Amino acid sequence: MKKNSKQSSAKVATLASEILRDSTASAIAKSLAASTLAQTNSGKQTSVEMEAKAGKVLQSDKYSDETKSLAASVVSQSNKARGV
Template sequence: MRINTKQTSPKITTLAIKTMNNKSASKIAKSLSGSALSQTNTSKQTSAKMETIASKVLNSEKYSKETKSLAGTVLSQANKKRK
């Protein structure tokens, strides 16, 4: 497995923490937040399942700008060789 050199930015880390603490945040937003937080200051990569979820969020009109920011971050930290 390759080491992921991309890490979650402080701005997205803050957004992810706020999302996790928001009782009205969607399950998908919280899942994306958890994935982003797990990649803060580590070499962990996005799982295939989270890649799929993040891709669907980015291609949907129903998610907020914040959720799409989380999805973009998660997807940018994915394994590029995975198909």
């Protein structure tokens, strides 16, 4: 399976860190933030479950721009061989 070498940018990693420290952030935002940080400066890729979760966030109008930014980062780091 082909590996995606993309990593989270410093800007997105900072946003993810801020969300994880925010006591009012939603569970989905924190989940996406954790996934984003796990892929910063590492060879890790997005799991199938996180791809699905991020995809739903991107298709919904109920999430904030920050949450959608994290979702986009997570999807961009998915394994392209899975055909996301």
